[in-house]
Amino acid sequence: MPTHRTHTIHLFKEQTQVPCNPDSTLLEATLAAHINHAHACGGQGKCSTCRVSIMEGLAHCSPPNDAEREMAEKLKFPPEIRLACQTKLIGNVSIRRMVSDKLDLDIISQQFSENSNSALGSQQRLTIVFTDIVNYTSFAEKFPPYDIVHVLNRYYRIMNTTIQKNEGFISDVAGDGILAIFGLDNPKQNSVLLALKAIEEMNSSLIEFNVYLQENFNTSFGIRAGVHYGDVIVGPFDTGEMKKLAVIGDNVNYASRIEFANKEFNTNVLLSEAAYHEVKNLYPNYNVFETSLKGKTGQYKLYEII
Numbered sequence: 619m620p621t622h623r624t625h626t627i628h629l630f631k632e633q634t635q636v637p638c639n640p641d642s643t644l645l646e647a648t649l650a651a652h653i654n655h656a657h658a659c660g661g662q663g664k665c666s667t668c669r670v671s672i673m674e675g676l677a678h679c680s681p682p683n684d685a686e687r688e689m690a691e692k693l694k695f696p697p698e699i700r701l702a703c704q705t706k707l708i709g710n711v712s713i714r715r716m717v718s719d720k721l722d723l724d725i726i727s728q729q730f731s732e733n734s735n736s737a738l739g740s741q742q743r744l745t746i747v748f749t750d751i752v753n754y755t756s757f758a759e760k761f762p763p764y765d766i767v768h769v770l771n772r773y774y775r776i777m778n779t780t781i782q783k784n785e786g787f788i789s790d791v792a793g794d795g796i797l798a799i800f801g802l803d804n805p806k807q808n809s810v811l812l813a814l815k816a817i818e819e820m821n822s823s824l825i826e827f828n829v830y831l832q833e834n835f836n837t838s839f840g841i842r843a844g845v846h847y848g849d850v851i852v853g854p855f856d857t858g859e860m861k862k863l864a865v866i867g868d869n870v871n872y873a874s875r876i877e878f879a880n881k882e883f884n885t886n887v888l889l890s891e892a893a894y895h896e897v898k899n900l901y902p903n904y905n906v907f908e909t910s911l912k913g914k915t916g917q918y919k920l921y922e923i924i
């Protein structure tokens with residue numbers, strides 16, 4: 619015999635509790651309690667604005683129905699993100715509404731319309747590459763800002779083409795530094811190998827670029843790179859004016875430190891231990907360095923392909 623016991627929804631942000639009977643959806647229960655719960659499509663499972671994060675009691679939620687499964691697949695929802703309009707309860711839950719004001723609504727509407735693979739932010743195992751330019755500082759000291767900006771833009775454009783050709787993307791640039799990510803679109807590929815190919819081709823592109831630099835500025839550049847493989851958080855970061863797909867996390871800092879260690883060992887490309895394990899059967903010979911890295915405790919092995 620079906621139970622009609624009323625369950626309790628604890629709303630984390632509002633610090634309140636509302637009752638939910640087994641025949642009602644989460645959304646119906648919160649609206650009945652006069653919570654201003656966004657539901658742009660009217661509860662049809664088509665907009666995702668009613669999404670909630672189940673903080674406790676995920677096992678007390680009904681399994682996702684077809685509409686919710688389709689939405690979750692499209693927007694890459696982790697299991698704890700549920701559509702309140704499609705979810706019923708068999709026990710108590712604690713939830714956090716994810717769309718709480720107009721700004722949230724704008725951001726989510728935009729993500730929804732873009733239908734990006736990384737629309738919501740997710741943790742992924744990727745290859746992270748930091749590069750900087752050998753000789754950049756002496757160049758920047760000698761030439762006026764116009765020339766510096768122009769040369770950097772030319773450099774970024776050439777390197778972006780090379781990185782994209784090898785299925786990477788530039789997540790960020792700062793001064794002469796590039797942060798590039800590989801493995802986002804096709805996790806089954808060896809993303810460290812893609813990154814190493816990209817670095818090799820960046821160096822090839824640099825030969826032609828250096829002809830231009832010699833002719834115009836009597837200088838030439840080199841590239842130093844740090845390569846790491848690990849979990850990062852990928853997501854669209856949006857200031858309203860500027861938006862970009864960015865990666866964050868300790869592994870990003872780690873890749874940056876590895877790049878920096880090139881100066882200490884007078885090398886051009888260094889791999890972390892995790893990156894090395896991905897390609898050690900493809901590149902058999904290495905120089906191995908052991909060092910501490912700024913901001914990290916312990917000793918780290920870094921690998922140079924020879």
Ligand code: FES
Pocket residue numbers: 656657658659660661662663664665666667668669701702703704
């Ligand atoms: S209200 Fe639109 S998906 Fe739930």
